[in-house]
Amino acid sequence: MGTPLGDFVRTRRDSIQPQALGLPDHGRRRSPGLRRSDVAARAGISVEYLTRIEQGRDRNPSVAVLNALADALALGPAERGHLRYLSKITGGECTAHARPEPPSREVRPSVLETLRLLEPGIAMVTNRLGDILAWTATFGTVTEGSGLLEAGEPNLTRYVFTDARARKFFVAWDDVADEQAFDLWLGPKIENAEWFTAELAPLAGPDFTRRMNRHVVPPRGVLRIGHPGGCELRLRRETLDLASDAQQLVVMLPADEETAAAVERLRDRAGEDRPRLRAIS
Template sequence: MSTGLGEFLRSRRERLTPEAVGLPLGRRRRTPGLRREEIAELAGIGVDWYIRLEQGRAVRPSVATIDALAAALRLDDAERTHLAVLAHQTARPPFVRETVPPAVKRLIEGLDRPAYATGRRWDVLAWNDAACELFTDFGACAAEDRNILVYLLLDPATRRLFGRGWAVMARRTVAQFRAAHDVFAGDPAFTGLAARLAAHSPEFTAWWEDHDISVGRGSGQKTLHHPSRGVVTYDFANFQTNDDDAVRLTLFAPTG
């Protein structure tokens, strides 16, 4: 079993306080969060068994145990789903960058509104001219830079474009990437990207250590501070392709 499960459990245990789960404060605590034995008691499982889970040892919890741990750790729906995936994951083949079907690629390129397609790693797999004009020229980027996380966290112009909304959006995207990263635990395609981002973005490093998990939003609005258009607001929506549910299509349209 990968250490992803253990790291996730530990991160969620350390963010809890005795008050949050109705436990007395007791003696002074040297480390943040609850103790392992407290989580085990709240979940109704053995302490040794819980310790083995945090250590990433070969233990496969039942659905009932996952539900009990999720309740003890006060997990939301996205975190509970992530816990179940980590607990039952099996060895995966090495990650291979997704391919956008030719028909979908032609549809994207033919749209007069900004559109692009991304994969599990947030690689930008297809785009159109309108997306390049609104965001950045993906076609002119090196292949390794053609990635939403790289664009958001390592390109200074992106912060100016998204203004005050940048931090919320960037953190949410990191939380979505974390969910995929943990499923592909140890895969160089994911660990390498995470290491690159950590080396150049202090915000990424801080958010990464929180182990936040997000499934993202299907639709919403983004307000941009465009260098030539000024302040503009766009509606956006995300769709998965039937050919490969890892390929996500994002479409934009100006409001009003």
């Protein structure tokens, strides 16, 4: 049985062409990408040891081996961080069957005050499971009619994979789906992510499960929203990690003048009826 760490190493190995690393192409191969012998030689480990890691028979490679594998696979900073995280959870995977305590939905007063100061900007507080915990009035205006905030406890990940409206609301739906699936690996607690994944997988189907097994670090480019009012919004995202709370403050900024004007029109249209700052707790 494989492990998240082994799956990631194998997936990265399969995705790299030899010429990209200056290695000779030995012709036809049984699988795409690099041979195990290529990676093992670059990392200074044996092929047999690399095989054990990929197949999940070695769950505790040393930091030195992880760094060597990262170098051998030419991983970027985000991918290296993901490799270390997967090594941590693979070495001590949770086997408990009791449902863990859910992550806190409380947002600190100082964070809520920060959201107020960001008005009339577009901002929200969320966690890596996709729970949307608080948002500015303008975030509510921008997402109005999409169905995202209709649930009593809105969750972006569940919305993306189970609500048909999400595929129209997010113009580049595949990119957003990649982001939400990847972030589950970074959930508040490993146990929370495992439970959430187990509950979501039967509802979301292969669009979700295949992404969970790809381990591809998403680029997180400009977010494109197809607003139900008929305009397309292009938003740049700045994320502030609230590490002590296992939460994030996400601020969305218009990426161009057309988007800035469209957001202003939406705010004007909402007028006095626009909802105020909202927090779920």
